[in-house]
Amino acid sequence: MRIVVLGVGNILLSDEGIGVHAVNRLVELYDLPEEVEVIDGGTSGMDCLDQVSEADYLIIADCMRSKKEPGTITRLTGDQIPAFFKTRISPHQVGLSDMLGALNFHDMMPKNIVLFGVEPLSFDLSMEPTPTVGARLPELVELLAGELAEIGIAVTKKAA
């Protein structure tokens, strides 16, 4: 089994980078087995194609505008995700949706896709998320770890 955890976003624009912060924290806090590949995708699209293709599971962490309270975490799966990509919610979705579209056309789509989207408060210039959204970071990391555990992956917290 091959599982890819992909963090997406621009870490120069505060809450925009929440997905990248989350996957970086995941690696800091947890020992993950070799079958789990964690990628800081930044705002790249096609550059991640190789790693994402034909994964059994693709778990994406991203910021997502869905007109909810800032910091709200939404989980989308399977068919909900192509629908999500039809309207412009995430500023780098064109890269991501192009990548998924290309994978689809090549029959290389990951078998399962789960997306955790965090409602942003601000895209101001900063390398840290806003306090409101940053406060949800531990929860987002737990959700990613929980998703891995659900799949049957042994995730163990590193010794402090």
Next chain:
Amino acid sequence: MSKRITIDPITRIEGHLRIDVEVDGGKVTKAWSSGQMWRGVELILLGRDPRDAWAITQRICGVCTTVHAMTSVRAVENALNLEVPVNAQFIRNMIISAHAIHDHIVHFYHLSALDWVDVVSALKADPLKTAQLAESLSDWPLNNKHVMVQTLEKLKSFVGSGQLGPFTNGYWGHPAMKLSPEVNLLAVAHYLQALDAQRHANKIVTLLGSKSPHIQNVAVGGVSNPIATDSQSVLTVERLLKLKMHMDALGDFIRKVYLVDIAAIGAFYADWTKYGAGVTNYLSCPDFPMDTKGTQFLVPGGYIPNADLAQYKPITAFGDAYLRDGVEEGVKHAWYEYSKPGPLHPYKGETVPKYTDFQDDGKYSWLKAPTFYGKRAQVGPLASVLAGVAAGHQPTIGYANKVLDTASSLLGSKIPLAALHSTIGRHAARAVRCGVMQEVMVQNWQALLDNIGKGDTKTFNKPTFPKGEVMGYGFHEAPRGLLSHWTVIRDGKIANYQCVVPSTWNAGPRDDSDAIGPYEASLMDNPIADAELPLEVLRTVHSFDPCLACAVHVVEDNKEVVQVKAL
């Protein structure tokens, strides 16, 4: 009566570009190019350690990560007058050529081919005829009838599923689509194969850069790749041989597929050699340094005024004064305000926003308007290829002739070099440069091996930062053209930082003397068959490979992916 068309946003990748044109009598009579997002990313660098700038600037854009990293270390090294071990130059050169080839292949096949290729028309193709045509053009092994039959079946099931995915925004059946169903099918087959080709380029970047999409191995003073031919964890002989395998695979694809496809598209759309020239002052820089100082380059670059190759003036070294002293940016038509009138040199650059509405005759863009000795200049692979021809650079001349000769024989009449000053010419130049860079990559691979063979494994010179103020700039001939980073360092901290990016050169608004920019100029007189579906505007703008994330800042809105408003 003239009709106003607004396309917003026009990019398929990163960033927001808005294009407005006025159409009269079936052609464009006025044009505006507007960056719709503010870029203030330089501000985040102020006060930071210059050794960290490359890691931060490679986050400006998801497409151009590597190029900002490289240009940033070159800028700081220039400020410190720091030489770089040749091994580090070779490794950097391989990364930037692989990255650029990746970028060009993805741009042509996955982002812009759909402006010229009607995917739905390919459903009507006879796959046997497609294979015959393909095999008459090239001995690429994946041009046979089995591949074409498979491609057609795949396309049928894909279109039948109703999920057009990457093809959603295509202009199917548009009157400006001219390829036969067979040629369209061939293009779809190569679209699929290009995905495998770009993987080879990505593997090279990952093997050398240790991580993709964000490389980790550069450092001010060199690279952090330890070279040890007998260790498992570093740059070993085994890894080096793997690199070569990927380089050779790329060479096959570029020579047997990409260059041939470009020639074919150019021949079938030969009328597009008449449109899109725009600003014909061309600016490029030399790249792929082979010495520690950056005075010997594998590919030349420089300035060509008014499309006159005889007046080519080369840029010759890192820190070159001719380039350094010629660059300014104006904000008369941009949403900024300077503390004094007139354009500013990047060392003195200011980033203070002043937003107004979109004013046709006033301010209308978040992009500044760069000039070279007061003139607008076009940057990009075409500028680089023309500089190569002007400088007598044999690999460039060889690939340019190959494309022009193939296109001429398909068309049945001679296509001259001057045809490159056009929309389709920019695509051709991109393929030509890919051919050149694949050779460059292999040369650097060999140079690295030879140098290691001599016992030199040095990859890093430690930088030291003096008290007081130093300044420097770095240049790089990036996939979209000349990229420069300019930095002022005071007491070891960044005191000013400005990125003058290719898309600012090309997509910038009118300048301080109201001269229009390259995008705007290239749109003038373009034919528009249907103002509701302005495919021709997309063709010309996409030929520059627009990527605005580094040119501008992100915006918060809920627009559709492509919105065309005909007013």
